[in-house]
Amino acid sequence: MMATHHVMGVTGAYPMLVTLWLLPLAGAVLCWAFGPQLRGLAGWLASGAIAASFVLTVASWASGTQSAGGALGAHQYLFSWMPGFDFGLLLDPLSLLWTLIITGVGFLIHFYSIGYMHGDRAFARFFAYMNFFVFAMLTLVLSDNFAGLLVGWGLVGLASYFLIGFWFERRTAVAAARKAFVINVAGDVGIMFAIFLIVANVHSTAFGDAFAASGTLSSGLLFAICVALFIGAAAKSAQIPLHTWLPDAMEGPTPVSALIHAATMVTAGVYLIARCAPLWSANSDAQLLVGTIGGLTALVGAILGCVQWDIKRILAYSTMSQIGYMIMGVGVGAYEGGVAHFFTHAFFKAQLFLGAGIIIHNLANEQDVRRMGGLIKRMPFAFVAILTGVLSICGTPGFSGFFSKDRVIYGALQHGHPWLYAVGILTAGITAYYMFRLLFITFWGEYRGSVDPSDLGIRHPELSGVVDPDAGAGHAKEPADRAHHAEHAPAWIMSVPVGILIVPTVLIGWLMFGGDTSPWNGFFASSFPSAALATPAISELATSGVVLLLVIGGFGIAWWRYGTREAAANAVERLRNESVRMPAILTHLFYIDAAIDLICVRTSQLLGQFFGRLVDPLVVDGTVREAAFGARWLGVLVQSLETGLVRAYALVLALGAACFIAYYALAVAR
Amino acid sequence: MLVVAIILLPIVAGALLFLLPRDDRAVSRAAGTIVAAATFVGLLFQPAEFSFRWLSRPFVAAFHFGATPVSFWIALLLALCTACAIAASNVPRLRDFTALMLFLEGTMLGLFLSRDLLAFALFWDLMLIPVFFGLIGWGAHPATAWRYFIYNFAGGLTLLLATAAFGVLQGSTDVIGTTTAPLAGAWAPWIFAGFAFAFLVKTPVWPLHTWMPLTYSDTPSPMVSVVAAVQSKAGLYGFIAIALAFVPEYVHEYAALLVLLGAISLIYGAVVALVQNDAKRIVAYSSLSHLGLIVIAIASQNSLALQGAVVYIVAHGLFSAALFLTLGFVEQREDTRSLVRLGGLGAANPRLAGALCIGALAALGLPGLAGFVGELIILAGVYQAGYTWAVIVALIAIVLAAAYALRLYQGIMNGPPVEDLPVRRDLTWREGLALAPLLAALVVLGVQPHPVLEASTASAPPTSTVSR
Amino acid sequence: MSAGLTIPFTNADWAALVPIGIVAVTALVVLLVDLAARTYAPRYLSIAIGAAGAVAAGVVAAPQFGHDYSAFFGGFVTGGFTVVFEEVVLIALIGSLILYGSIGKAERMAGTTALMLWSTCGAMLMAGSANLMTIFLGLELLSLGLYCLCGLDERKTARESALKYLILSSTASGFLLYGMGLLFGASGSVMLAALTNPALANNPLFWTGAGMFLIGIAFKLALVPFHMWAPDVYEGAPLPVTAYMSVATKAATLAVFARFMYAALPAGSSDRLLLPVWIVAGLSMIFGNVGMLAQRDLKRLLAYSGTAQVGYILTALAGGTSQGLRYAIYYLTAYTFMNLGAFAVAAAMSGPGEEGSRIANYQRLGRRRPLLAAAMTFFMLAMAGLPPTAGFLGKILILSASVGAGYVWLGALLIVGTAISLYAYAKVVRAMYEREDRHATHDLQPFVPLAWASVVLCFVVVIAMTFYPLTPSNVLPLVK
């Protein structure tokens, strides 16, 4: 064990920190235990817990956090399993950022859910899970060591599992939940392996110890640690090739998608890499790997986003793509940029999802954009919400996404990755295309809800991304008993959070204005290792211009295909043609799902059948049974010698006697 | 003297149960639960050692009882599991069954608390008998009883041979928990082999495991919850308390083989559990997998791994007991264990679903529950000891564990309700209370396993982190 | 004529024979009382007298423990070794008499009792004899009594068993006798002590003589391949006789073998000389246990069991250590009680005209007679060597002896054999506790308290021996 511990933050007693961490847990336990008694109050209780957490976060940062000896943040020691496995809470700028999003955006989504989930049979259970998720996520980001991080890591996976499979009577939801969980466990074991590497070399799981020792570790080891950590990050943040669970995760209620699968949990990978910045900064191989995968994910997510019909799946692929940006940013070393994109994305993506949730809610759970159309008149508020979100995600100048995304793209160039830079720019254009596609199909033209699905090309539900063919034609998925309660919810409950979110969606990016001198960079000054950067040939402004051009291009194509008056008039036919003529490689999502299924799932099932049905009973047990059978057979043989004939007995006796005599005649030493 | 009382109490109480009327159910169940709980409380008092000379020739042997730090936890686990299992049991001829359960507890307490190798061997064989009768009287197929009995008895015999040889060579078997000089000489490897065979059969480890799925699926749930949870730990405890203490060189010498067997069990059990349709068999094969991990931990002879092993021994006991009890409730309600037939019970039985869920999550090593602690620390230690490949195999198995544990849980509780399954009431208070201590202990140990982690450092002599 | 003939014996010589004399005279008393009072006497009178005589003999013999004396020029040696085996034989006698009193025919009570007593005299003589003549005569006295006892039943199978026993046993006696002849030829003396002459170590006469002598011994011990008679004879003979035979013959013959092995071999020759015996013991442990697997009759099963158990005892003796002898005696004692206990339960299962030895008849005994079933289970598990019985401790001791003496391969065979045996023993147990019965079961007759007492006694002893394992430590010096 190391004698000295490197603690990040200032160690002390921070009761507020502990309280804000445990409040959601208390809310979860209360909602779970007294759900039947609380009924509708559960939503208010849960939201209240999160709100209190948010307030405490702000308060504890403002009042309790100290800065001493180069360490900024609050560190609260909790308990120890054994030397090297000490647990504590750490609230430093990085974790503060996440905590604010988790509790802040989390509160809004909780509040929204009171309306969205109104009347659901398991209303209280939903909020128990949601609160539990917040607790788990707080555990993840507040932990001061890898083991605690892993605990949170696993628990958010669990919460995600529960919420994806919230409507567990639907086979698709159950399958999606399991898929998400198993892939996330695959990520967990990556982090576990990293922990083994760290423990074996540093004899501690504390971040401080690990980072302090990062200089002494060999580069190969460092690379191994980073790769192992990144497996966890990739699974959690839906990076290629572990992304396949994210679109399926849209089986969960929409607020869940907004909170977990857009704003917070899926960005845990970004957090992890940002948290382990000292490790990445010390190993350029890891940076290249992670940056490349992030860029690739951004591109692939965007491409796949262009071919989806389910409104939540489009948003899911966009999430994947945007996280790809973030990972690319933190991967290549542009930590502030990646983190900034997380920050803005949390707002605008929550905004988008909540807006989509209003649509889904109002259309009795219709999620297929082909069966929407013309909603601009029916739901102007939703249009505004989604429009601001789309503008932000596309990087319209002035909107928050513009600042953060450009920082990521330019960061790639700054850190010497021109190819990633190019990919980032390209992706931005594609993003504009598919987001405006979503907008136009949904809100332009005439309402198509009464058109026969087959006329819209909805013939093969699996082509629209529905996991399970049993589930029917891809609509009316949510249980009926909840649907007809829906109208009883007051509309303002769902509108208010969306309305509040519009503000940061539009404005929050200005925090990052000003490059290195921005308040954003100032806040994170002590959090990330600084690297001496060469000045690239292309300036940041030029980059923004190029990006803007491509975004306009993407918008133009979307307009040309879906937005023009002609397109709106022929929407039904055009959508059908697009559905039917879509290339197989795109409808099958580059066959990544199929490949994973074949390589991992089918193979292990096949092995299981082989061992379980053949090897175990026939070979392993067969040997034992043959031995037992042999003994019994010998028993029958011995018994069959007992013929009852005295002469036969005498013969055996004589045989034995002859053997004896032979031995004694021969063995005597003469 | 208290320690003897703790061992004898269940046995005597079990015999006294026969004084009750044959068809009595409530009283015998209550009495059994109270007796088992009393042993639990008694153990908490950390009873002093007790010794009574048994043999002077051919070697010194004594009825020497007393908890070592490791066995203390296993004994506590045993008492807890037995109390819960008896409280949960609802089988025909309950009086006789409860008596058998108490015999089982008494014999196993004797095993774990004995400080003498010969007494250990004695209880080793003795603890097979109640299970044998349980299988004969309550199991589905009598053949299983044979399989169980003879397979394990064969192990018991090699243990006996090894014990005799040990006694002859060392002059005394009154050694568990002491720091006797390790065995040396030509016989030592054979003695090690005798011990190892017995322990590996009992654990079990591939390819000696084939008695186990049958036994675990056929034995009535309350009994199998104790057998799977605690009896299977006898072998592992033997490795820790006997093999590591007295033949450490050979554990080291054959470590690669042991690790290999453990790793095969680990992955094999996980893969096979993935495709089983009998719910209890899934748990059975998962046990093969989980215990393989502990075998690896022990074979690695790394102090960190050993600490983790003790936690995992307790954790596996808790969650496998909970799982088997819950599956017993399911089977009792729906008259089937087949995942093909079951489904959608969660809607009508939230408490049952919750219990099964926690059990399954602990089995798949969810962080925050006790199983995770064990896995994490074991593998950290195993990695330190240099068996990187085994660590990777174990990590793959953890992913597979997630798959089969969820398949188990979802297959029973999730999905649309199955039409032809009878609708029965959710967990009763009695059943819920029987499960609660196990689940609570899983959470508590998952958060703070410190006292259990300390156990092996307090007792295990080989603290040398052998690095290859 | 009688001038030169003085009887050269002192009181000590005669005193050595007192236990045997008591038993022999008791037999006469039994017959005479029966003759005089058959019509009026209670049913159990013969048994009572016989058992009393046996107890008296046991009590009288006990003080001879520790008093070595070679009476009648070595014809009979008293001392711990002799006494232990005598007591074992007497216990077998008493147990069997009780069983006979429980289920035997009243009209044969006296004759059977007398013959058993006289057979016991033979067995006791074998236990004490250090002289080929007395060995042979003791053996024949034992055997002749047993031939008759086997046939004393109206069942045809009883007479068949007597015939088979007679023919095969006499043949084996022929081998034994021929071997004795060769031994006499080698040493010029009938004294066992004369065989220790080192000059004999390379004498073919001695070797072949020992070989043929051991053939006879192996036959009496029913070792594979000389065991073929045992299942048939055990099955056919009346149950109490089987119980008696299974213990007394083995104990007495083991005494002879042990004395031969420990006190009658030239130094250094025993390993090679006795190798076939150890091989045969190993075979017995395997095939004796394997043979049990397919049996459907308890007595046949116990016959094979006995074969295997003797193999275990010989495993203890292998190597010729003093510990080994001690543990062999321990196991023999344990076996005596386990075996008698099992037979006592079987006796309880006997119905009118039916000996309760078909395993099928034990179906559901666990429900019909739970205590009886529990007792049977206990004895079966004890024979299998499960704790907490003397069988378990006995196996440990035997293993330690064989390991200590370097005969690990025998220990390993013991392990293998025991593993196999468990299946067979547990088969009986399983039959008793199975839930549904597949065979019609016969009515059980009430079981007399005395027999119950013997069951309980066996139970208690087998348990007690586990926890207080008294192995007579000073036996060995008395062998010579």
Added chain:
Amino acid sequence: MTLFWVLAAILIASAIWTITANKAVYSVVALLLNFAALAVTYLTLSAEFMAVIQIIVYSGAILMLFVFVIALLSSGVAPLSVGPNRLPKAVAPAIFIVLVAFGFLAYAVLGATAVVAPAAGANLGTVGTAGVFGSVADFGKALFTVHLLPFEITALILMVAVIGVVLLAGDQAPYVATRRHAERVEREMREAILREGR
């Protein structure tokens, strides 16, 4: 020397005849011849008392028993019959085993007899002379002194034989358990006699 070979020939021939004779009676006759020859052989070995006993006990008593039993079982004049042979293939193995065993025994023993040497100063004399080795007096003296115990045991053996045979044979005797039973049997018998008489 010649006498020995003659005797040996007779002994072997009669032994073979004993085991090969078709009828049990012939076997008895052959055995009688064998025993007689054996008695003579004993004489050549200074065992005069044993020679006498051999004739008296063996030939005179034991073989007579055999004859009686043959007569008893033959139910008059019909010979003892046998059923089907259930071990027809055992002859060759049996003979082979016996020959092998004999071969090994002979190989071991015949090469070894030279070891045996008469004790020095042995009191050997003409057979039939008093006081020499093997004479009745010499024999009796040893029997009643050194070997008294075995001799006494034979008494027990004979007792067992007597009682055992009585019990075996008396199997079919009417059994009288109690006095009341005895009286009933007696009454029934009397009535039966009376009925017969009428």
Added chain:
Amino acid sequence: MAVAISNYVGLSAVMFFIGVAGVLLRRNPLVMLMSIELMFNSANLLFIAFARAWVANAGQIFAFLIITVAAAEAAIGLAIVVATFRDEKNVDVDQVRLLKG
């Protein structure tokens, strides 16, 4: 003494194994008993021969006792044979096989 003891030993061995062969080959229980008597007699011959060789009358006495035992054994054996075959058609040990595995 003209004839070597080994001759007598050989002779007795021949007789002994003829007796053994009789037991193995014959089915008539009476002949089997006679074969056993042959075996006993061969042993007697051995004892007496060795008694002569060693000039030790223990051998003769042993033989004497063997004769006694043989007599008792013959008596009991014959009684058993009679009891067994009294009601049988054939006097043949092959026909007596109620007892078998």
